[in-house]
Amino acid sequence: MSCWQTIQDYALRSVGFGERLLPRDDFTLCQQFTLIGSGMIWNIYFGVLALVAGFFLATALALGKGSRNIWLRKPSEWFIFIFRGSPLFVQFFFGYFLFLSLKQSFPIFEPFTAAWLGALVVLFFNTAAYSGEIFYGALRSIPKGDVESADAYGFSGWPRFRKIVWPTMLRLAWPAYTNEAIFLFHATALVFFSGFPAWQQRGDALYYANYFADKTFNPFVPYPILAMYFIILTLIVVGLFGVINARLNRHLPQESRKKIRLRMNVIR
Incomplete structure (x- = not known):
């Protein structure tokens, strides 16, 4: 079988298109690149949807935690504390047995x-909690002069939040939020180890990497391929978030613009 035929058969296998049966013998490098790359579709699916939905919940949590109303502040504080205080791996198991x-x-x-929805909900809540704490810190860091200037110009309530508070909060939080987005995409690899089943062997990238490692007894080929895909994905995320960061800081002098710095999350 040629490499092009392999790509045609397995490139979309993880989403139900193409060859149904996995290779059983004579595992080629092309098969491993193709199937692991096919599994990355699920990792991107989990990461993008959880990140987009979690962004709005994180904003609400940050505002709730910063609110003077105890009925808004306490639920936000406990939500953030519980999901930041417990390991994501444990959250997957609790989520699965709850559902x-x-x-x-x-x-x-x-x-x-099923993993496509249950695991997505867990990732959504997890990233919303971490992002909410990041946004809350940025909210507390907004210079009082900016808010006072908005009041002097007659801005109050929703117009002040939309034109002054929210853009400034995003600008201050964006470098840290970029690191959270990167970690979220890396955390999608944990879905394979969670209790959520992979339906009809349609797993994520780690699922296929583990399959080839078990069949060939050689983990030094599929796992580096998996790492390569995640490195490429990380570079894409950094590039996209860098463009947004430049947009948020476009009004500042060049020397005052905050640059995105990658920070490793060793323990979470």
């Missing part, structure tokens, strides 16, 4: 027991 229990009484929760 499994709810499915027995409410059949509407059946889709949540």
Whole structure:
């Protein structure tokens, strides 16, 4: 089988198109690159949707935590504390068994027991909690002079938040938020190890990398391929977020613009 034929058969296998059966012998480098790359579709799916949805919840959590109203502040504080204080790996297991229990009484929760939706919900809550804390810190760091100037110009309530507070919060939080986005995409690899099943062997990139490692007894080929894909994905995320960061800081002098710095999350 040629490499082009392999790509045609397996490039979209993780989403249900192409050859149904996985290779059983004579594992080629092309097969490993293609199938692991196919699995990356799920990692991108989890990362993009969780990041987009989590952005809005994170903004609400930051505002809630900074609110003077105890009924808004305390739920936001506890939500952030619980999801930041417990390991993501444990959250996957608790999420799966919670949805499994709810499915027995409410059949509407059946889709949540599958990885494509249940794991996405867990990632959504997790990244919202971390991002909410980042946004809250940025909210506290907004110079009082900016808010006082907005008041002097007659801005108050929603117009002040939309034109002054929210853009400034994003500008201050964006470098740290970029690192959270990178970690979120890396964390999608944990879905394979969670309790959420991979339906019809349609797993993510780590699922296929682990498959080839088990079949060939050589982890030094599939796992570096997996790492390469995630490095490329990280470079794309850094590039996109860098463009947004430049847009947020376009009004500042060149020497005052904050640059994005990557920081490793050793323990989370």
